[in-house]
Amino acid sequence: MPERGRQYLILADEDLISLVEAADAEAFATLYDRHSRAAFSLAYRMMGERQASEDLTQDAFLKVWRGASSYRAERGSVRTWILSIVHNRGIDQIRSQASRRRTQEKIEASAPRSQPSEAFAETLRNSQREQVREALNTLPPEQLKILELAYFSGYTHVEISDLLRLPLGTVKGRMRLGLKKIRDYFESRDAAVPR
Amino acid sequence: MSEMNNERFEDLKDAYVLGALPEEERRSFENYLAAHPERQAEIDELGAVASLLAFSPQEQEPSPELRSRVMEVVEAEAEPRRVRGRSTFARVGDFLSVRSLALGAAALLVIGLLSWNVLLQGQVQDLQGQVEDAQNQVKNLQGQVADAQAQQSKTIELKGSWAEQGATAEVASMQGNEIVLVARNMPSVPEDRTCQIWVIKGDVPEPSGLFQPDGNGTATPITNSIKKADVIAVTVEPAGGSEQPTSDPVLLAEL
Numbered sequence: 001m002p003e004r005g006r007q008y009l010i011l012a013d014e015d016l017i018s019l020v021e022a023a024d025a026e027a028f029a030t031l032y033d034r035h036s037r038a039a040f041s042l043a044y045r046m047m048g049e050r051q052a053s054e055d056l057t058q059d060a061f062l063k064v065w066r067g068a069s070s071y072r073a074e075r076g077s078v079r080t081w082i083l084s085i086v087h088n089r090g091i092d093q094i095r096s097q098a099s100r101r102r103t104q105e106k107i108e109a110s111a112p113r114s115q116p117s118e119a120f121a122e123t124l125r126n127s128q129r130e131q132v133r134e135a136l137n138t139l140p141p142e143q144l145k146i147l148e149l150a151y152f153s154g155y156t157h158v159e160i161s162d163l164l165r166l167p168l169g170t171v172k173g174r175m176r177l178g179l180k181k182i183r184d185y186f187e188s189r190d191a192a193v194p195r
Numbered sequence: 196m197s198e199m200n201n202e203r204f205e206d207l208k209d210a211y212v213l214g215a216l217p218e219e220e221r222r223s224f225e226n227y228l229a230a231h232p233e234r235q236a237e238i239d240e241l242g243a244v245a246s247l248l249a250f251s252p253q254e255q256e257p258s259p260e261l262r263s264r265v266m267e268v269v270e271a272e273a274e275p276r277r278v279r280g281r282s283t284f285a286r287v288g289d290f291l292s293v294r295s296l297a298l299g300a301a302a303l304l305v306i307g308l309l310s311w312n313v314l315l316q317g318q319v320q321d322l323q324g325q326v327e328d329a330q331n332q333v334k335n336l337q338g339q340v341a342d343a344q345a346q347q348s349k350t351i352e353l354k355g356s357w358a359e360q361g362a363t364a365e366v367a368s369m370q371g372n373e374i375v376l377v378a379r380n381m382p383s384v385p386e387d388r389t390c391q392i393w394v395i396k397g398d399v400p401e402p403s404g405l406f407q408p409d410g411n412g413t414a415t416p417i418t419n420s421i422k423k424a425d426v427i428a429v430t431v432e433p434a435g436g437s438e439q440p441t442s443d444p445v446l447l448a449e450l
Contacts, residue, residue, distance in 0.1 A: 022277070023272075023273045023274075023276035023277040024273070025266070025269050025270050025273040028266075028269050029266060029269075032262060032265060032266070033262075036257050036261070036262065037254060037255070037256060037257065038249075038250065038254075039257075040255050040256070040257035040261070041252045041253065041254050041255045042249050042252055044252065044255040045252035045253075050258075053255070053257075054257060054258065054261045057257060057261060058261060058264060058265050060435070061265050062265065062268060062269075063434075063435030063436065064435070065268075065269050065272070066272075066405075066435075066436070067389065067405045067434070067435045067436055069405065069406070069407070070389045070405050070406065070407045070434060070435070070436075072386070072407055075239055075386040076239075076243060076246070076386065080243070080246050080249070081434070083246065083249035083250070084246060084249070084386065084387045084434055085433075085434050085435045086249070087214065087246075087249055087387075088214070088387055088433040088434060088435070089433070089435070091214045092433065092441075128250060129250050129251070132247045132248075132250045132251050133251060135247065136248075136251055147213065147245075147248060148248075150210065150213040150214065150215035151213050151214065151215075151245065151248045151249075152248070152252075154214065155215065156210075156215050156216060156217045157210040157215045157216070158217065160215070172206060172207075172209065172210060175209040175210055175213060175215070176209045179209055179212070179213075179241065179244050179245060182244050182247060183244045
């Protein structure tokens with residue numbers, strides 16, 4: 001690896017973003033190498049197949065490249081910002097197409113699961129991931145299901161209400177309780193919610 | 196849909212941070228948020244909790260080909276962007292930094308002169324000549340800065356709902372061909388949204404720059420020519436921008 005490339009490896013994400021803003025392709029490559037796996041994992045969870053997930057990840061990283069100036073450090077980490085771009089673009093894409101996956105989920109939605117969520121069953125690698133997994137495991141399955149349908153599958157609260165045949169107030173209530181429970185998990189350990 | 200108020204805001208904020216509001220309701224929520232910036236921190240905090248879900252999926256490895264495809268685009272765009280990035284502001288910044296350097300150099304030279312006056316009288320005149328050169332250079336650079344500022348004279352004011360709330364935005368022409376949008380007193384936008392500039396020719400909007408409003412004002416280069424444009428508009432879009440506007444303009448100027 002060239003000397004300059006090695007220097008980038010020790011820079012913080014916030015420093016790299018400043019360089020990306022100045023059109024530094026090598027700084028961008030470093031950011032890509034750090035966060036592409038998490039971004040692709042989220043994209044895959046939302047889109048359900050590799051090609052669409054790669055397209056979404058590519059789209060999101062090009063947004064990072066072209067819109068680095070819109071990053072605001074006070075609102076969260078670079079990693080969270082990148083994942084929020086993946087999430088927002090993913091939601092837009094899911095909502096703009098009649099997805100076969102949604103139909104499939106509609107069938108699965110009413111079926112009980114043996115575990116809170118298969119997506120969270122695998123042992124996760126880093127401590128933040130592990131903490132998040134533990135926090136999500138504290139949620140009752142009916143709350144987790146609603147958070148997942150909203151966050152990963154792009155359903156609106158009204159659509160979830162129709163899908164699960166629940167009153168809209170119940171859906172909103174479970175969203176509120178689910179998020180509160182995640183926050184409580186970190187607060188009970190005197191830990192800040194990762195940002 | 197019922198009107199947004201504090202009670203409704205409370206009712207919808209969890210769905211909002213999860214991205215689970217229908218488009219119209221989301222826009223209404225964000226307009227309320229823009230009008231009540233004191234609620235932004237609460238939404239940021241709740242949004243941080245929701246965004247933890249992004250860390251939870253089972254890990255998947257993207258293909259090396261994806262990296263190659265992304266880097267191919269990035270490397271192709273890097274050089275033109277670097278050239279564009281050296282905007283008038285950068286050049287003015289260069290002038291100012293050169294001026295500072297020149298002033299610093301002049302100050303050092305004056306100190307040097309005092310010392311050399313004692314030790315090496317014979318060289319004093321040469322050094323004074325250098326000081327004069329540096330001072331002349333400063334005068335020239337000050338002139339160039341004044342010229343650049345004087346050429347920022349053509350401005351077009353944008354109107355719209357945000358202007359009615361006290362925001363001011365102007366399209367300014369710098370040195371005849373550099374165009375920037377200067378915005379002040381803009382309402383804040385949520386973490387996952389950004390302001391996007393559109394140059395509209397006929398009924399075709401071209402994405403022309405992104406900016407995040409802040410309390411100090413922003414100056415954003417407009418990346419498309421406005422020569423044959425009919426309208427310049429600003430909308431609030433998802434972070435990273437959109438290919439097409441997804442919301443009504445908050446600022447707008449007909450050319």
